[in-house]
Every structure is written in C-alpha cells, then in structure tokens.
Amino acid sequence: MEHWKPTPEQQSNLDTHGYYIARGVLSREQATELRGIIKNQVLLPEPDGRPDADPMDPMGNSPEERAARFRKLGNYCITSPLIWHTAHCSEAIITMARHFLGNNVVLKFNSVFVKPAKTGSATPWHQDNGLWRDGETEPFNWWMALDPATKANGCLQFIPGSHKGEIVTHVLYEDSIHGELPRDLVTERLAEQPAEHIELEPGDIVAWHSSLWHYSPPNTSDQSRIGIAGVYTTPELIAKRNRNWPNYRWCLKDGQLCTDFPPEPYPVDESIQHEPPGPFPKADAA
C-alpha cells in the first residue's frame, strides 16, 4: 500500500481550521456506482411490502415515500461489499487513516447520509465526540460526497478553529433529532466566526477533527445529497476509553489491508462499559 501524507496546505488547514479536503479520492464513476447501491436500498419497495397492512409503518412504501423517510442508514456500509472495498476499507482511504493512526486501524462508525431532494432534514450543530461521549479526540473522520454537495442541497458547514476548544456537553431541545451543541453557544460562535461551506464533487472527501463544530441544513433543492461517512480508531484507543461500540471492524492489521468480507469484527472487551452514559440533558436544565 502506498504511503499517503497530507500536502502542506492540507496539514495547515487541519491544524488551523480543523479539517482538510482531498479531491478525487474516488473517481466520479466509482462514486456513481456507490450511489446506485444506496439508491436501490432506499427507493426499492420491500419485496413483500404491504404498508397499508402495517399500522406501525404509516409512511408507506412507494419510492417517493421511502425517499422521504430515510435520513441516515447507520451501519449500512459494512453490509455492502462494494461500498466496503471501494470506500471504508479501500487503499485510497485507509492509507490516509494510517498516516494519522498507525498500522492498526479499526472502523468505529459508518453511515450513509441520504438527505433527499426537498425533504432532507438538517443535522444539528454538534461535535462528533460530543455525541460519542467517550473522550476520543484522535480518530480519523471523513465524509465523501456521492452526489455533488453544494450550498443549495445542504452541504456540511464547519466553524473553522472550533476543534481547538473543549468537548462541550450536548443537549436536547424539544425538536432535537439527537444531542446537539447548545444553540446560544452556536449563535455566539457564528457571530465571531462565520461557517465555512464544504462544497464537494462526487468522490471528494473532507476529513475533520472529532471536536470540530459542524452542521448541515435542510435540503430545499431538487437535487439529492447522498454522502457516506466513516470514523476509525485503533486497538490502543479502544483499550484506553471506557466505552464499547458494537460495530468495530478491522481495516488494517499490522500494516496489511484487510480483504475479508463480511469484514472481521474487532472483538469487544467485555470488561469495558457497554451502555451509553444516560440520556443527553434537556437544554433548559443544562
């Protein structure tokens, strides 16, 4: 496997702004193939789907209804061989992870962020490690565009430099979809430092520090904005943090790219904590 290292500009962006962009990590054709797999998953009705008969599924099963219903496919990327080998466990991305984490790399999280045209909702302002609540600051986090990601269709926004601060307690508002940074802090911060919009072409990635404050707005455009994301950690960091995650998978073992499919689980240490540290506090009680 080739050794990757950031360009001086990427390194300086990572240090000062908390992220860097790498263009064309996958070709446009590869990105289109991955997007096709995801669209099939999201849009095709269940083979035996009869939503009218299912009172727990009031949103229906037509392609339009399914498109409106999915925000995120958590853990989907470890179930799709094409996505796994082309992205999360590919030489192109693991060589970057190795630069930051060393010769043993374990996938911690994987997601598809679907953000459909017209109906795609916002992801609230957060720090990734503010949601994880495991104290990790070291992992390698990336997000890859499979559709063009633009201001119009709700690309990611970052507050540059915000990764240098502490991990802030995330809170829940009445309308929160998950824990988020306190909204008054975000407003104050944005008044000092405007957000940067991360516009990407299919196959480009952005990688950021786990403490970076980030967000994406609703998609009011008629273009979908599908992206995939991954977070890696290492066996040493897993042993150091008192928190277990259920979907660890080996990607790089002693410098060798793992080629198994299904991907090999990283064994969970039963002696460390399994349960999340309780619900996020309510915003007014925080």
Ligand SMILES: O=C(O)CCC(=O)C(=O)O
């Ligand atoms: O895709 C999005 O809009 C949100 C992604 C995100 O917040 C993340 O990967 O941490």
